Amino acid sequence: MEEVKVAGFSAGNLSVVLSGDIDLGNADAFYQAVMDGYKQTPGNVVFDCQALNFIDSTTLGTFVKILKAVKSDGYTMKLLGLQPKIKKLFVICSLDSIMEIA
Numbered sequence: 001m002e003e004v005k006v007a008g009f010s011a012g013n014l015s016v017v018l019s020g021d022i023d024l025g026n027a028d029a030f031y032q033a034v035m036d037g038y039k040q041t042p043g044n045v046v047f048d049c050q051a052l053n054f055i056d057s058t059t060l061g062t063f064v065k066i067l068k069a070v071k072s073d074g075y076t077m078k079l080l081g082l083q084p085k086i087k088k089l090f091v092i093c094s095l096d097s098i099m100e101i102a
Contacts (some may be wrong), residue, residue, distance in 0.1 A: 001029045006037035019051035027058045050081035
């Protein structure tokens with residue numbers, strides 16, 4: 001899936017680079033790609049979202065699903081470089097209170 005690239009694991013963090021559009025059509029593949037990488041090397045998950053252009057409500061739910069899995073194992077999840085229009089979605093839904101957005 002070209003919108004999701006599991007960039008690797010270093011210093012206890014699994015880096016995932018997101019780009020383009022992630023929506024209902026590819027949210028399951030997004031989840032699967034992240035969880036496959038996470039299961040291989042569990043740790044904190046850091047999303048690089050600088051090249052992410054669009055998400056929908058399905059994608060927001062997918063981020064929450066990933067967060068639940070990561071938190072249940074004692075790790076954290078962080079989103080970096082969100083565009084203002086996408087960050088606003090997380091704030092409107094109060095997701096910024098349960099996950100780290102930098």
